Amino acid sequence: MKRENEIKVNWCPVCNQGWVEIKMDIGEKKMILVCDECDSTWDTPEKMSLNDTNDYRPIEKTRNPTPKEIRDLGWEKYIIKDINDFMRTFPIDS
Numbered sequence: 381m382k383r384e385n386e387i388k389v390n391w392c393p394v395c396n397q398g399w400v401e402i403k404m405d406i407g408e409k410k411m412i413l414v415c416d417e418c419d420s421t422w423d424t425p426e427k428m429s430l431n432d433t434n435d436y437r438p439i440e441k442t443r444n445p446t447p448k449e450i451r452d453l454g455w456e457k458y459i460i461k462d463i464n465d466f467m468r469t470f471p472i473d474s
């Protein structure tokens with residue numbers, strides 16, 4: 381069973397309430413980044429700021445990518461490996 385936090389790449393800069401995760405868009409056959417809270421999307425992990433979100437929202441047609449799909453795109457280096465470690469360097473106001 382794959383744990384969901386294996387594909388988190390960032391804390392959402394838009395809503396500050398959710399994790400941005402890698403998803404596979406089934407219709408477009410491409411990987412995107414989606415906030416699990418506000419559904420903002422991004423094209424690449426390199427361009428993830430407040431102003432670079434897409435209007436495009438394929439939320440109904442996404443699935444989790446396979447580890448191979450993530451590796452093929454070279455995105456595995458963006459995946460947060462230790463959530464606690466990440467949170468220490470990225471404090472969230474509550």
Ligand SMILES: [Zn+2]
Binds near residue numbers: 393397416419420
């Ligand atoms: Zn969000």
